[in-house]
Amino acid sequence: MPATDPASDRPTVAVWRDVWLPGSETFIRDQIAAMTRWRAVRVGLQQLPEPLVPADYAPFTGASSLQKLRGEVLGTVGWERRFVNFLMEAEAEVLHAHFGPSAIRALPVAKRAGLPMVATFHGYDVTRVPRLSLGRGQEYRRRLRRLFAYADRLIAVSEFIADRLIGLGAPEDRVTVHYMGIDVRDLDASSPFPPWPERRGIVFVGRLVPKKGGLDLLEAVDRLPGDLRRTPITIIGDGPLAGELRRQADALGLSVELRGFLGSDEVAKALDRARVFCGPSRTGPDGDAEGLGMTFLEAGLHGVPVVSYAHGPLREAVDDGVTGLLAPEKDVAALSKRLETVLTDDAYAERLGRQGRAHVLEKFDIRRCTPGLERIYDEVS
Template sequence: MSNTTYQGNGIHNVLFLHYGGESLRGSEHCLINLLSNLDRGKINPVVICNRISLCKRLVDIKVKAIKYHIPQVTIEGRNTKLEFFKWIKSFIFFSKTIRANKIDLIYSNSGLPAQLGFFMARYSQIPLICHIHAPHSRRFAWMWLFKYADRVIFVSNYIKSTMVEKVTFSNTTKVVYNGIDTVNRFFPPNKHKTIFRESLGLSSDDIVIGQVGSLNYLKGVDILIDAFAKIKTGHNVKLVLVGEGPEEQNLKELASRLGVKDSVLFFGYRDDIDNYYKYVLNIKVLASRFEGLGLSIIEAGACGLPVVGSRCGGIPEVIEDRVSGFLFSVNDTNELAEQLSELIRNPALRKKMGKQGRSLAKQKFDLMTYVKNIEHEITRLL
């Protein structure tokens, strides 16, 4: 369907578009993992994104990355953005970038960049793929034009089923689960390094519950703190929160009000989250009010941890209830507290569930399977 010219050296140039926050989160890490492992003998990536933090990481893995504002024409109450002048300016810049880099396909790593990407693809007569990480509203599916992409990829069956109920997609849709590196990064430790715990003020005897992710309302960290305060198992149980976000101060005040501030530790954003899974946590929790998939659960499971997650979004696709972990009803702090108490009391159960979580991660969320699936979706359009 495209008028692209197959490169003489057998390599296709693909322009990846990404719009995100300054912190590197799930969609950013998935993009980094993908571009780190793409077969460069087939696909040469070029990236335009709006954040310097992501650009720096991409340059580190030898990907050409350009920081550029991706404008919006979006009607959303107070957050309405009608960046018409910037949109026209960007259209010109993107056109030059596509010509200069002989781009064969545009890959939008979220819905918003597809708004500009759609027109660029049609103007340049090249295909557009859109990778959807969240269940956008019907209005955004139309406004950002990703319903018209030549291929739409969803991160979970939940996201796909939610979206296809809202709009009719013009072309093929597919679910491709995110993948993680279970070989070189996320794997159970050979030995439990107590020195890492000690550097954080934790003892080898502490039973540590943890959540890794943004400190915002949707991640449900307040639910976890509330449940933690209900646990009656002694003073050697700690709660570790790895991440940053707008709710941090409110969460600290909540821990203080509930009388557990000395047992709830905030460590901020960390790049070495694999070390926390391997050497700090005994139990991993994701108490989200909404979650597209739940990448941190997969990572923790791959490291041999039992996982507990809310029964929402794509989380039931990554936790096999009462096998690799527990599922609890959203906002149900009593149910969560009961599940955590059971895991605290039963180290054998923790070990058994962790082993199952490792097996599930390898079978269902393998990084190279993810990369090959994305490569296939790209090359089949060229």
């Protein structure tokens, strides 16, 4: 167990994630780093070999596949005392779990420790998982009800997710919308933009899964008139649809580069060079939907106009006609028309990009957002 910081008089929140920490979950790492009045310790069932955030405070390091399997099946059963001892040593005053399944596993620990509990819901945990077949969705919803009964605050990362939470039975008076925000890297509205005439092509960033709409992007570019069909497309991310995207791009004769998963610095460089960000997120066949769309905020921060669908929470991340253009969900022809507008109107596209950065800095700067989370900790502790 790690020693607590004796010089710190800040209250302590134990941040729970079952696995510390996949590379796609930079938003959790950045939120912890942005705390100023509360001190975070990290706790969970497993840690990855190279975690995004070093799991200094994880009682279990996931060394064996048997332990991993046991954690997935039994959660914390039989381990609660070890977790409680850790939380007492860390002098934790609140337990904050991210994602519904993790919060369900953390619930017995919070109860046994007598700690107030906060749970943040991010997307799939209120869209896809409750719809699982073979009784799994029903069991998940049953366990959610137990969580709803105990948790002091249920945080939704968007209004869209809040509505879904309430639809699942969450008490409305315990549901709070809190935008996590992003690391703005000390940029402000006056920070220089990469020269607009040097920007080229379309960039997509996201997992290569149906809800991200990668195949819709290719179809929309294929519908562009004339030479616009040859606009280069950079696809950043990986997933089960990678092969299908490659085959479709080749079949249509499009200029597509699949770059796989990249670190945040490389993604930032790609956004700085892009003419437009197109991530046509849509509701997946399994009901999965976006929680808010952090990559859309990243695009705005880098002054890239966004073209997407008016899908669920994206209307909160993108101000249609101001920071980007949104088409009706699944309307590929309309998506193509909006791409054409941004690709052919330099002045309008640059204005969308500048307004996109201003929008993110005003509403989604993590340094402005995180004090709201710390006030939630104050209220429940």
